[in-house]
Amino acid sequence: xxxxxxxxxxxxxxxxxxxxxxxxxxxxxxxxxxxxxxxxxxxxxxxxxxxxxxxxxxxxxxxxxxxxxxxxxxxxxxxxxxxxxxxxxxxxxxxxxxxxxxxxxxxxxxxxxxxxxxxxxxxxxxxxxxxxxxxxxxxxxxxxxxxxxxxxxxxxxxxxxxxxxxxxxxxxxxxxxxxxxxxxxxxxxxxxxxxxxxxxxxxxxxxxxxxxxxxxxxxxxxxxxxxxxxxxxxxxxxxxxxxxxxxxxxxxxxxxxxxxxxxxxxxxxxxxxxxxxxxxxxxxxxxxxxxxxxxxxxxxxxxxxxxxxxxxxxxxxxxxxxxxxxxxxxxxxxxxxxxxxxxxxxxxxxxxxxxxxxxxxxxxxxxxxxxxxxxxxxxxxxxxxxxxxxxxxxxxxxxxxxxxxxxxx
Amino acid sequence: xxxxxxxxxxxxxxxxxxxxxxxxxxxxxxxxxxxxxxxxxxxxxxxxxxxxxxxxxxxxxxxxxxxxxxxxxxxxxxxxxxxxxxxxxxxxxxxxxxxxxxxxxxxxxxxxxxxxxxxxxxxxxxxxxxxxxxxxxxxxxxxxxxxxxxxxxxxxxxxxxxxxxxxxxxxxxxxxxxxxxxxxxxxxxxxxxxxxxxxxxxxxxxxxxxxxxxxxxxxxxxxxxxxxxxxxxxxxxxxxxxxxxxxxxxxxxxxxxxxxxxxxxxxxxxxxxxxxxxxxxxxxxxxxxxxxxxxxxxxxxxxxxxxxxxxxxxxxxxxxxxxxxxxxxxxxxxxxxxxxxxxxxxxxxxxxxxxxxxxxxxxxxxxxxxxxxxxxxxxxxxxxxxxxxxxxxxxxxxxxxxxxxxxxx
Numbered sequence: 001x002x003x004x005x006x007x008x009x010x011x012x013x014x015x016x017x018x019x020x021x022x023x024x025x026x027x028x029x030x031x032x033x034x035x036x037x038x039x040x041x042x043x044x045x046x047x048x049x050x051x052x053x054x055x056x057x058x059x060x061x062x063x064x065x066x067x068x069x070x071x072x073x074x075x076x077x078x079x080x081x082x083x084x085x086x087x088x089x090x091x092x093x094x095x096x097x098x099x100x101x102x103x104x105x106x107x108x109x110x111x112x113x114x115x116x117x118x119x120x121x122x123x124x125x126x127x128x129x130x131x132x133x134x135x136x137x138x139x140x141x142x143x144x145x146x147x148x149x150x151x152x153x154x155x156x157x158x159x160x161x162x163x164x165x166x167x168x169x170x171x172x173x174x175x176x177x178x179x180x181x182x183x184x185x186x187x188x189x190x191x192x193x194x195x196x197x198x199x200x201x202x203x204x205x206x207x208x209x210x211x212x213x214x215x216x217x218x219x220x221x222x223x224x225x226x227x228x229x230x231x232x233x234x235x236x237x238x239x240x241x242x243x244x245x246x247x248x249x250x251x252x253x254x255x256x257x258x259x260x261x262x263x264x265x266x267x268x269x270x271x272x273x274x275x276x277x278x279x280x281x282x283x284x285x286x287x288x289x290x291x292x293x294x295x296x297x298x299x300x301x302x303x304x305x306x307x308x309x310x311x312x313x314x315x316x317x318x319x320x321x322x323x324x325x326x327x328x329x330x331x332x333x334x335x336x337x338x339x340x341x342x343x344x345x346x347x348x349x350x351x352x353x354x355x356x357x358x359x360x361x362x363x364x365x366x367x368x369x370x371x372x373x374x375x376x377x378x379x380x381x382x383x384x385x386x387x388x389x390x391x392x393x394x395x396x397x398x399x400x401x402x403x404x405x406x407x408x409x
Numbered sequence: 410x411x412x413x414x415x416x417x418x419x420x421x422x423x424x425x426x427x428x429x430x431x432x433x434x435x436x437x438x439x440x441x442x443x444x445x446x447x448x449x450x451x452x453x454x455x456x457x458x459x460x461x462x463x464x465x466x467x468x469x470x471x472x473x474x475x476x477x478x479x480x481x482x483x484x485x486x487x488x489x490x491x492x493x494x495x496x497x498x499x500x501x502x503x504x505x506x507x508x509x510x511x512x513x514x515x516x517x518x519x520x521x522x523x524x525x526x527x528x529x530x531x532x533x534x535x536x537x538x539x540x541x542x543x544x545x546x547x548x549x550x551x552x553x554x555x556x557x558x559x560x561x562x563x564x565x566x567x568x569x570x571x572x573x574x575x576x577x578x579x580x581x582x583x584x585x586x587x588x589x590x591x592x593x594x595x596x597x598x599x600x601x602x603x604x605x606x607x608x609x610x611x612x613x614x615x616x617x618x619x620x621x622x623x624x625x626x627x628x629x630x631x632x633x634x635x636x637x638x639x640x641x642x643x644x645x646x647x648x649x650x651x652x653x654x655x656x657x658x659x660x661x662x663x664x665x666x667x668x669x670x671x672x673x674x675x676x677x678x679x680x681x682x683x684x685x686x687x688x689x690x691x692x693x694x695x696x697x698x699x700x701x702x703x704x705x706x707x708x709x710x711x712x713x714x715x716x717x718x719x720x721x722x723x724x725x726x727x728x729x730x731x732x733x734x735x736x737x738x739x740x741x742x743x744x745x746x747x748x749x750x751x752x753x754x755x756x757x758x759x760x761x762x763x764x765x766x767x768x769x770x771x772x773x774x775x776x777x778x779x780x781x782x783x784x785x786x787x788x789x790x791x792x793x794x795x796x797x798x799x800x801x802x803x804x805x806x807x808x809x810x811x812x813x814x815x816x817x818x
Contacts, residue, residue: 001635001661002574002605008517008667017475017673044468053681056462059453061649061685066426096505096653099675107541108417112521128674132516134543165411196411226410240470242680244505244653252410258417264426265537266508271651272462272681276470 011131015124015357022340023351031344034383036371037336037351039174039321043239043291043374045276052279053272063268067260068094068247072278076247079281083206085219085230091251093259094269098204098233098246099125105229105248106133108258109198114165116200119150121324121358121365123174123202136163139360144326144368147315148176150184156191166198167191172205172215175324175358175370177317179213189221199224204233204246205320207288210296213318219249226252234273236321238280239291243273295321298373298380305384306371309391311399322372324355330396332356332369343390350386420540424533424766431749432760440753443792445711445780446745446760448583448730452648452700452783454689461688462681472677476669477503477656481687485656488690492615494628494639494658502657502668503678507613507642508534510657514638515542517667518607523574525609528559530733530767530774532583532611547573548769553735553777556724557585559593565600575607576600581614581624584733584767584779586708586726588622598630608633613642613655614729616697619705622727628658635661643682645730647689648700652682704730707782707789714793715780718800720808731781733764739805741765741778752799759795 016038023033067073073089080087095101102125110116112134118126120139130137138159142148156167167188172179180188192199201218209215218228233246250256263269299316303323306314311328329335332354339350353372355365373380391397425447432442476482482498489496504510511534519525521543527535529548539546547568551557565576576597581588589597601608610627618624627637642655659665672678708725712732715723720737738744741763748759762781764774782789800806 002518002607004517004664004667005520005523007520008664008670011517011667011670011674013670014475014673038472040471042469045470050465050468050470053465054463056459059459060451061454061459061651062449063447063650066423096509096679097675100505103675108413108420109411111414111416112543114414125674125676128670132671132674134521198411241472242470242677244677244679255413255417258413258420261417261420261422261537262541264423265420265534265541266506266512267534268651268653270505270653270679270682272685273679276681 007131012124012127012357016353019336019340019351022337026340026349030347032348033340034348034350034375034379034386036373036375036383037353039236039372039374040241041236041239041321041374042376043294045240046238046280046283046287048282049238049240049276049280053276056275061271064271064274066263066268068092068269069274069278072274075278075281083217085217087219087249087251091249091256093248093256093263094274095246095248095263096269097235097244098202098231099129101231101246101248102126102129102200102202103132104259104262105200105231106130106135107262108255109229110135110165113163115161115163116166116168117156117159117164118168120360121175121355121368123170124357126168127360137360138164141364142176144313144315144324148173148178148324150180150188153187153191160195164195164197166200168200168202170202172208172319174205174320175322175355177320177323179209179215179319182216185216185218185221189224192224192227197227198229199227200229200231202231204231204236207237208292208295208321209319210292210299211318215319229255234277234280238277238283240276240280243276244270245273245277295373298377301377301380302371302373302384305381306387309384309388311391321374322370324368324370326368328391328398329367329394330398331366334396335394336369338394339390343393345386345389348382348386350383350390416540421533421536421766425762428745428749428760431746435749435758439756441757442749443757443759443784443788443795445782445784445792446762448645448781448783449650450645450648450730450783451785452703454649455647455692455696457691458647458649458685458689462685465684470680473680473683475672475677477501477678478683478687481683484687484690492626494626496628496658496660500658500660500665502665502672503683504655504657504672505678506644506653507611507640507655508538510640510655511535511538511609511611512541513668513671514609514640514657515539515544516671517664518638519544519574522572524570524572525575525577526565526568526573527577529769530584530764530777532579533766535577536769545572546769550773551585553722553724553733557582557587557733559589559597562596562600569604573604573606575609577609577611579611581617581728583614583729584731584764586729586732588618588624588728591625594625594627594630598633601633601636606636607638608636609638609640611640613640613645616646617701617704617730618728619701619708620727624728638664643686643689647686647692649685649689652685653679654682654686704782707786708732710786710789711780711782711793714790715796718793718797720800730783731779733777733779735777737800737807738776738803739807740775743805744803745778747803748799752802754795754798757791757795759792759799
């Protein structure tokens with residue numbers, strides 16, 4: 001039997017999904033599992049999008065243009081204009097989710113062996129796309145005690161080598177909930193310009209900003225027009241993760257043409273998903289007002305609850321719908337598995353994503369977990385109760401002070 | 410401005426789509442373009458699939474399992490049993506079209522620099538997926554005068570080196586329409602076994618067999634259970650190219666687990682497409698009887714028409730809905746562009762795919778074109794008339810005898 005490839009062996013399993021078998025076993029035992037591990041919102045998709053699907057008047061489900069329907073790209077250009085991003089339909093390429101935009105972008109920009117600096121903790125699948133493209137991830141540590149702020153220019157420049165070809169940020173941040181401020185982004189812009197790098201900017205959580213925090217797109221920064229690669233998706237915006245419709249935006253014509261060739265090879269993004277996404281552009285503003293009010297309330301319940309547990313530290317996220325919490329535990333993988341295998345409170349337990357998968361070196365996230373607040377408030381309240389109780393009975397709980405100590409090194 | 414990657418530069422443009430701007434210009438001049446360049450069927454998708462979409466009862470369009478809905482994979486396993494393929498739902502991974510199955514399969518099986526032998530002419534995008542995965546395509550020439558039959562064992566073995574890691578076939582064949590016979594497949598099986606190779610088998614045209622020709626899946630060959638990687642798709646079967654739902658099948662557990670990790674990174678195949686595809690499994694047998702009768706009639710009109718033109722050679726395809734024809738011309742790229750720019754007959758012209766994109770070395774296909782017979786019969790009759798007239802007025806038409814000569818070297 002021939003051996004599988006090195007990439008096949010090294011590709012990391014999803015930290016969000018790897019505990020699924022334990023969750024399934026818990027459910028078979030009759031335990032209700034509260035899923036804070038995955039950013040699958042329970043919010044309804046916009047009615048206008050679902051109606052477009054229900055009123056489908058086609059008889060043949062054909063390929064679209066490889067870059068996506070022109071009518072949809074025109075609609076997207078208007079949407080981007082409404083959020084302050086100046087872009088033409090010919091600079092937008094519709095993809096199979098943000099995932100494909102990341103993969104195509106990396107393959108078109110970077111040689112195998114090129115280095116990309118990513119502030120960590122970062123969305124776990126960046127590791128996977130980098131591995132698929134042969135790109136080396138160079139993590140730049142951000143710290144929970146600083147609210148995961150972007151490090152100084154010096155810290156960035158200390159990592160730059162002749163192989164450095166790009167920087168990748170997620171803003172608003174998954175898993176941190178951080179929204180970068182103007183001075184952070186301008187520092188980034190200067191580095192990108194000075195060292196002639198691509199700047200990948202994953203902005204799929206653009207709509208989810210709380211407490212009046214402003215989201216600033218990298219596409220609005222001066223002087224790096226041809227260097228910014230914007231990654232987008234309808235998954236979270238319209239609670240349509242399963243539509244698998246994303247987009248790559250670039251004002252760099254040469255890069256666009258290269259990405260289009262990757263897109264031509266896979267023929268077309270999904271037709272049904274594009275129909276729903278084009279209709280979703282008509283979603284009324286009230287939809288977002290309601291959703292954001294709801295998420296803010298959920299965030300407050302979860303984050304205030306977490307910070308009320310002795311030894312738990314969780315900075316208040318300003319965007320997206322995740323938070324990273326530091327827990328007084330020996331090992332987040334072990335703890336998350338133990339919650340599913342050996343714990344219950346009134347028939348409930350909790351599923352979280354160990355933060356080990358969100359750092360380039362897993363051990364850095366050994367005392368942290370990522371939680372998504374995409375469930376209704378009663379369940380979040382219950383989740384906090386479960387966690388509080390679990391930390392008193394888990395055999396690997398450390399004292400609050402020592403945990404906070406190890407979390408910092 | 411940073412440079413794009415080598416892959417980005419080398420990725421070939423789609424030979425099927427690269428003439429699109431010339432077709433658009435022709436349409437703007439009022440010329441009706443008969444599209445024989447692309448396998449986008451005009452056949453209606455099954456009603457049962459469209460109804461499932463129209464009756465959608467979900468309110469949140471969620472991710473599915475990364476391997477696809479379990480209910481759909483169970484349904485697929487039954488479908489495969491009905492065509493003689495013994496496979497479990499846990500050996501099926503649902504993908505974003507056959508395209509993603511090919512890309513994930515190549516990345517999980519092959520190291521960059523590994524060689525894969527592909528009988529040519531072959532589906533143009535194999536070049537693209539190979540380039541993305543860093544795989545070296547080693548073409549094995551098949552000949553129009555032999556009806557594109559699989560070459561002898563000796564011809565295969567002459568190409569095998571220490572870097573050879575796989576063979577990729579398309580059966581029924583795009584672009585040739587060839588269906589491999591049992592003895593051809595058993596020879597292939599013996600080579601794969603002897604040299605410990607992966608055998609990728611693209612069988613997306615399984616249903617499209619004419620004149621009573623039997624399709625034999627590589628999954629039914631003895632002794633290479635863990636080496637066969639089957640690529641499939643609903644695109645052609647149900648005339649649902651835009652659904653973007655394919656599948657990768659393997660009985661090799663280690664390989665399945667590796668491919669699943671690539672699938673987890675991109676989260677989920679499309680939800681809408683899977684709903685339509687699962688419903689499409691209930692398509693009545695009469696749908697296929699009608700479709701196949703229709704395609705056979707179309708094939709006869711096109712292929713008989715082509716062979717009635719002096720200097721044109723086109724072996725009768727037994728499957729799929731393409732044929733490769735040799736034409737008495739200097740250069741198929743130039744000719745296909747000329748048809749769109751400088752020719753019309755009664756307000757019509759013809760768009761074909763130059764076969765240069767279907768060979769590893771473009772010049773091998775310089776006197777050949779690929780034609781898809783996916784349009785109604787009147788248009789195919791008109792297309793043959795156009796081609797006959799065009800060959801008399803095209804400045805690069807060669808004499809019948811000399812063209813046939815050059816086509817053979």
